[in-house]
Amino acid sequence: MKNILSLFAALACVISSALALNPSRDYEMTPKDVDLAFEEVTIPTEDGANLHGWYFPxxxxxxxxxxxxxxxxxDGNMADQIEMASKFLTLGFHVLCYDYRGYGKSSDFDVKKxxxxxxxxxxxxxxxxKFVRTAYSKIAKISFYGQGIGAGLSICVGANDLKIRYIIADSPYTYFDDMSKSLSAAGEDIMFPMAYDKIKMEPKYNLESETDLDKLNAKLLYIVGGKDPVYNTKMIKAMHKLRPARSTVYVVKNATKSNTFSSDKEAYYNQIKTFLE
Structure with a gap:
């Protein structure tokens, strides 16, 4: 019985860490600490926020x-993405990392945990x-990479912009309602937006819309942990079937959202490299 209780406790921990917002204002490291050339940038938003970013040439x-x-x-801030940024630099990309409002050195915002x-x-x-298109207008080929909520947002924004070339979505969500139901069934009390534009916020809605099939011009790579209890392979493969000609699925065996990359960094990198070739 003790082992069973431990298993449920561990599962609850995995689910909570996979979904709850957890902003950090402090950077555990900066690109300077690992000798990466970068520029600190300020990114304005349409509603007046200023985001802190790192641009890597x-x-x-x-x-x-x-x-x-x-x-x-x-969960954390953009310092967690420095290693991933270095992988894209190896592939010949310029890179922009940024912090959401309420994270890192971006504008104050009351992030609800x-x-x-x-x-x-x-x-x-x-x-x-918009910042990339304005500040680096000569770098015309723009792609997205995101994890978790960042993956979902990358699909939503990328699906509504014909000029986005590639979207790499590691553990994206689908619909808020579907996620809410599955989490409630698991005993998790996570709050979801109640008033929102589905086109802007729900990836699966963008992919299955029959009236806007020409929206997605980008090629899409889904990455999912084979053992993740929330961002599961069934959910991701269902999204893949909506646009099979433009998407690919990479299942990381024995991984969850938290370690799709760290469980086998070389294989992860090679999947992205092959996808971008």
Whole structure:
């Protein structure tokens, strides 16, 4: 019985850490600590917030016209994405990391730690996209990479912009209602937005809309942990079936959302490299 209780406690811990917003204002490291060339930037949003970002110039010998915007999962801040940024630099990309409002050095915002996501975060990604197009206009080939809520937002914004080339979505959500029901069944009390634009906030709605099938121009790579109790393979494969010609699924065996990358970094990197070729 003790082992069974431990199993349920561990599962609850996995679910909570996978979904609850957990902002951090402090950076455990910066690009300077690992000797990466970068520029600190300020990204304005349409509603007046100012986001803190790090721009990493491509390190390739040839001129690069590719840039990837990295969106975090809402747990920590953009410092958690430094290693991932270095992988894209190796692939010849410029990289922009940014913090949502309420995170890192971005504008103050009351992040609710029981919330799954704030609708304002969609404005943050839109702000990052507009910033790239304005500040780095010569870097015309823009792609998205996101984890968790960042993956879902990347799909939503990318599905409504014909100029986005690639979307790499590691453990994206689908519908708020579906996620809420599955979490309630698991005994989790996570709050979801009640008033929102489905086009801006729900990835699956964008992918299954029969009236806007021409919206998604980007190629889409789904990454999912084979053992994740929330962002499960069934859910991701169902989204893949909506646009099979434009999407690919990479299942990381024996992994959950928290370690899809760290469980086998070389395999993860090679999947992204192959997808982008």
């Amino acid at each position: 491509a390190v390739s010998k040839k001129a690069s016209y590719n840039i990837v915007i990295i969106s975090d999962d809402g 029981k919330f799954f996501i704030h609708t304002q975060f969609e404005k943050d990604l839109q702000g990052a996209l």
